Amino acid sequence: MGLRHFILGNPLQTEDQKHERLGVVTGLPIFASDALSSVAYATEEILLVLTGASAAVLHYSLPIAFVICALLAIVTISYRQTVYAYPNGGGAYVVALENLGRWPGLVAAAALLIDYVLTVAVSISAGIRAIISAFPLLQQHIVLLCVLSVMVMAWANLRGVRESARLMSIPTWGFILIMISLLLLGGYRLATGELHPLPLPASLPTESDLGPIALVVLLVKAFSSGCTAMTGVEAVSNGVPVFKSPEPRNASRTLLLLSSILGGIFIGVTFLAYHLDIVPRETESVLSQIARLVFGTGPLYYITQFLTMAILVLAANTSFAGFPRLASILAKDGFLPKQLANLGDRLAFSNGIVALAVAAIVLLLIFKGDVHSLIPLYALGVFLSFTLSQTGMVVFFIRKKLANWEARAAINCVGAITTTIAFLAIVEAKFLAGAWIVALLIPAFLWLFQSIRKHYDVVELQLSPRMGGLGEWLPWSHEFRPKVVVPISKMHPGTLAALELARAISHDVTAVTVDVDPRDTANLRLAWRAMRLKEPLVVLESPYRAVIEPVMHFLEQQDRRDEDRGQAVVVLPEFMPAKWWQTLLHNQTALLLKAELLFRKGANGENRIVIDVPYRLRRHAQLVPLQKKKIMP
The missing domain is CATH 3.40.50 (Rossmann fold)
Incomplete structure (x- = not known):
């Protein structure tokens, strides 16, 4: 017990739970690191698809980024309504379960659980790649570094919410500041003519022979790859109870701040990448190339890479905040083992944290920490949950008929339609590239949920006094x-x-x-x-x-x-x-x-x-x- 308390900290009393609550400043690192970190690879994923055709289509990267940001704004406004409608936690599972029924709710839960695991794997592998871009000799240790990073994140979260918030705050705010500095200095040097575009690779065709249909397919695929920038929004609505009172207002402000910073940085990075003719390279990330051009190879470049690595690794913390809480809700409803509903010594859902860490490590070992191999599995689940959640909110407002329910239902209706379109685009573009794995895992999770619930129902029935009485x-x-x-x-x-x-x-x-x-x-x-x-x-x-x-x-x-x-x-x-x-x-x-x-x-x-x-x-x-x-x- 002494060693356990030394590693995880002294136990906290149940009454201390109110002191573990988060404000906007401390809540942003916990819930926003996933979304903010996606700027390190979302632009690169768009360019990776476009460069597969030719350099002539690279100019589409900016319009695609603006479309994604518009979709982000719609989803943010929609989820802001969810935060106020469900102050006890309105994740896609809760909303879909209460308004659409059991099976849509369970589909949303399965999609989110899978996406949380993928978030950890993608964020960690992308973070380690940022360091390898600066120190290529570490390439041979990529899997080991990924596994160690997951273990550190699990340890931080096992110590409790406030402990993990303290650990996340400095790298998250540091990343935001360094990215703002990068964009401002890069924009200034570009406007004054100090920055010059890089020469395009000789192997990249400069002319495009794509027909209209092929071009549309290419743009849809690039859009679906860039949609990874939107993952992480769901966790805020699911984690409303961990914010300080008034919980909905603090959660809503965190959500708005998250989306504003994310949209601005994402557009800025894509803008610089386009004007500097930067394309993905096997040995160096797009963000690393931009930082090297803007900051040179001095201390600011290495600070950028270390903070990028840190925010990407810490992005997994969004999942460590969301996965255990969602698993605890499912466990209380009888769809997952009851142990996942238990609070640990440090008032954290310890069993859920450990389960997430193990699943992510297995995934990293299977895909050998390769972020490009993991990306095709990504975003399918989160957009499916987006669609179910927004559809559920439409039914919620129609049924409850609260003040201004027509306008509020219309907002969520727009959100449901746009996220459905995005989901179908992701399915079309990513299915054969690996999204079919997620499509198979969701029915497997549904079977698991139903089997566990059936077991608990049988146990409840047989232990009930109504079964012949206790004196039988x-x-x-x-x-x-x-x-x-x-x-x-x-x-x-x-x-x-x-x-x-x-x-x-x-x-x-x-x-x-x-x-x-x-x-x-x-x-x-x-x-x-x-x-x-x-x-x-x-x-x-x-x-x-x-x-x-x-x-x-x-x-x-x-x-x-x-x-x-x-x-x-x-x-x-x-x-x-x-x-x-x-x-x-x-x-x-x-x-x-x-x-x-x-x-x-x-x-x-x-x-x-x-x-x-x-x-x-x-x-x-x-x-x-x-x-x-x-x-x-």
Whole structure:
């Protein structure tokens, strides 16, 4: 516990939760780092598609960026209404579930969970690429650096909301300032003629022979790639409860500030990239090329790269804030394991944080930290959730008929239509490139949700007092005289304690052992006779040295004896080492037998009663040296 508290911090009381709330200044780093960081790769993804055709179509990058920013404004205004309508957290799952029904809600939840994992993988891999652009020798360690970054982010979030906010604040605000400086200085030097465009690669065609239809397809593909700039908006509406009171106002201001900064920087970076003829290169990112031209190769360039790396790595924090909270809501509704709803010592959803970190690390290992391989999987899920959320808000205003509901419903209707168009564009452009994986994962998640909910429903039904009443099965009544079996392996204090308990339960007690080692069995027989124990000791033969099956077969025989007395009760002695790691030094026979007893029904089809009698060993025991016997001459 001491090491755990040293790493994660001292536990916080439940009453301290109100002190873990965030304001606009502290909330922006938590929820905006994902969206802000996308400027490091969104422009590059647009240019990557356009350069696949020719240099003649690069001028379309600016109109595409403006269309994406217009879509961002629509989504921001729409989600601002969601924040006020759902002050307890209005993520796409909650909105779709309450207004469109269970299945649309679960589709939105599945899409978001997948997108949160992808956000971590894409942000981390893009951040590490920013550092590799400045230090190419690190290329061979890209996967290791990605994994370590995920682990650091998980650690920061396990320490609690305020701890992670402190960690995010400096790099986030530093990135914003350095990007504003880059754009202002770059624009000034470009206007004064100090900056000159880079020469285009010789391999890039300068003429385009694309027909109208092919050009439209190309522009749609470039638009869908650039839409990755909009991911992260959802997390603000999902995390309204973590803001200080009044929660909706602070969340709304954070959302507006996020979108304004994001739109301005995204347009600025695309503007400079277009006017400087910058195209994607395998060894250096687009943002790195712009910073090298504007700042030169001095300290400001390296500060830009380090802050870009930091904001990209910290962008994963949006997912670490959103994924565990969404998972906790799903767990409370019975669609994910209940453990995901539990708050940890530091008032963070620790199990959800760990689950997200593990999933992201697996994804990074599979794709070897390559951001361009991960991008095609990206944005499909988030735009699907955008569409469902906005459609749900339209139904919400129509049903509630609040003040000015017609105008408010119209805003969300525009949001639903535009995000649907964007979603279809992403599907068309990215499906064969890897988005089909997400399309398969969403039904898999739906099946998982339904299976878990079905299990919890069955458990709830069978444990309900309405199922025959609590007094239907009371085996410990005064007429209960069970047949008791005590499996043992050797004579020790735990064995004697188990026999003593068995005698208190019944007069029909049988001890049973499996003859795996004849010498041990002989010693046990001698000890049994020496202690004059009255209970019979049954030795089971086991030619193949199995332990579990002979005991289970003997129990079935006992079940059939005097069937009117029910099946045999098992009293299981088990010694426990003083330290957890010492368990690895012993056979786990008792544990395996206990698991078999709990999950296998008796001969009559009923659940068997198993009583575990643990005997804990002391940390230190005084060893008595063996006395050498004197040999008489």
